[in-house]
Amino acid sequence: MLTFWTFARKFARNRAALLGLLVIVAVVVVAAMAPVWFPRNPLRIVGRPEIWPFVNPRFPLGTDSLGRDIAAMIAHGARTTLMIGIFASLTASLIGITVGSTAAYFGGWVDEVFMRIAELFQTIPNIIFVLTIVSILGQTITNITIAVGIVTWTPIARLTRAEFLSLRDREFVQACRAIGMRDLSIMVRQILPNALPPVIILSSLVVASAILFESAVSFLGLGDPNVASWGGLIGDGRTLIRSSWYICAVPGIAIMATVLALNLVGDGLNDALNPKLNEG
């Protein structure tokens, strides 16, 4: 059994992952402190439009084309971004693990039906699917989260299925069956804990892609206009790219750093959790 400290040591051996974790922690801190540092509604117009970063100490990251404080929008946008990332990942994991494990454990026609459904979802281009769902359900942050969850569950389902397939006929599972355990508790209590590590790694990557999806949706103007979002900020600044490029660059860097950090953390988790890399 992997103890926390061996896990932490293995994770920390990957320096890049440590850096990624640092960035994620920083983003979480900013998101948590946003209401304290910037108590006003971040979408309020507070100054002259298009003040460059580091010019006016009141607006350390400058103002956008309407005169809204970019620093406030970045901080509050971090909340939105993390919220969407985490909840979309949870939604996707929930659907993915349920579908994948059920399909693999029962096999036969259940497997056929579930995997064909998964393929159906995979054949539709993700971003178009998200945009369709958002434009049908309406442009609120909840709907965007659900939409992202709906399009990103398929890889999780396939991975869970693969893990389950390799585990379901092992001796310990057969032993469980022999002592008369019910299917559900075999799946949840016995197989799932063994199948989970790679799924967790994939889920962390889904957080990253959820952030990118939300940014794309907001960039295209289909985001929730009532909340601050990094993608929305880039979309608003797009027409000014030739003169005030920082409006796009600041949130762009934030998105890039966060997504990269999540990927690095994913790598680190892989190193720490993958038993095949465990020797030494």
Added chain:
Amino acid sequence: MDTISRRDLLAGAAGLALTSAIGGTASGQAARTPKRGGTLVGSWGGFEPQALFVPPGGGSSPNMTSTKVLERLIRLDEDLQFRPVLALSVTPAADFRSYTIKLRPNVKWHDGADFTADDVVFNAMDYWKPISSGGALNALVSAEAVDKETVVLKFNATVPDFFLKSILAGRTVTIPKHIYAGKEMMTNPANNLPIGTGPFKVREWVRGSHVEYVRNENYWDPQLPYVDKLVIRWWRDPASRSAAFEAGQLDFAVFNPIPAPDVKRLVDTRRFTAVTEGYKNTAWALTTYFNTQREIFKRADVRRALLHAVDREFISDTIYFGRAKPATGHIPSSNSLFYFKDLPTYSFDPDKAGKLLDAAGYPIRNGSRFTMNIVSAGWFEENVKAGQYLRQAFEDIGIKVDLAIPDRATSLKRIYTDYEFDMAISNNSGPLELAPQWTQSYTTSGIVKGAAFRNASRYSNPALDKLVDQYLVETDPKKRQALAREFQLILATEAPVTSLVEIVSATVARSDVRVAANYADVLGESWAHIWLDR
């Protein structure tokens, strides 16, 4: 780069060519002989049309692509003079119940057939009246071809001269009878490859990219058009249009083609010019509608109070980067016939707005007066920002706001079909003549569920309807103006629908592009008068 030759204008055979240079140094270039030849690449601040010609109109994009091929009887210039195109004259009878149209002789369609009075009769009865004029020609009873070049239009009511000519210079392009008669108009294949009498013939439409036109060698004015080839190309967003200008891929683009902050940057290079002429007959506004069927907003005192919370200077200076100005009435100030500057206006005064709402019975309770939802039509980027600004403006006077900025299709549905808003932000536009385009956004007859840019407020006021009806049949220009003032006064006081700012439209062009005409609607004219000084 460009060799600039200065030759004086030879008093033209056509007689109606007044050369106005597109550009800053207009005075020096006012008189020049247009040069022939070259390829003009044009565009506009929007997307590709659904078809090159859409019979009921279909908006600016098909209007632009079709009017290079299909001509009208007359056209309107910025000096408010109607110029002959396919008709040499349009003359009212003494009682204004019939009009005689003299047509230009020896005009041929692009396929070689003759253009005759029969074509005009067909257009008047089967196309203009029922389809393209939007109800403006409902009083038309008959059209008769007296001879090959004369048509008489008969009406069952008096029809004002300026009104009829505006219609004939507006949405009523002339289509060939021999192609359209007896066939379904909307699905006619000629809609994608129009056959007209115009200065340009369609050569090819590459969907998703551009349409290419070639010079009509048999055009009725042998001088025109000046260019050999015209290409209309579309880009997906304003920033790529300014990149196209700089890369030399675009010569002439109308209706705010590039981001407002880029205009100054391009003009400062002196390789490009930007002008605001050419939009008198297609003025645009940032328009707000209150939903007058809803409990709170059916009251004029509430509507007026909310307007006091809006800083129109901020909208024009910051959201439009100065390329708009605060509106002082429903009709834009560019309308030299029907704009009145002495109408009631709503100064920016949040305190007053708050007091008016207190007085109206909506004081702040538990932090807010009430909650309203705003739907801003997402087709212009400025609408997005205006929605964000208005939310803040109303929050400042204690109103909770739920903002939605849907895409084009959803916006049209929510605003003009489902009426699902407390306040809607949209864009009204229209020509100099107020009826029907401007008036139908507040008359009772303008309440048409599902029809875009009509009376989305569902405001209904018999007194105002009566004034508009009188205006429609009044033939004395002075009395028409007086009636127009009266109903605008009601509108300004009741405030169901309001122009917040007038959008100043701009044309951006390479500095060697010249227009030898002063179009009142540069997007919807034939561009035969454009030439390249290269």
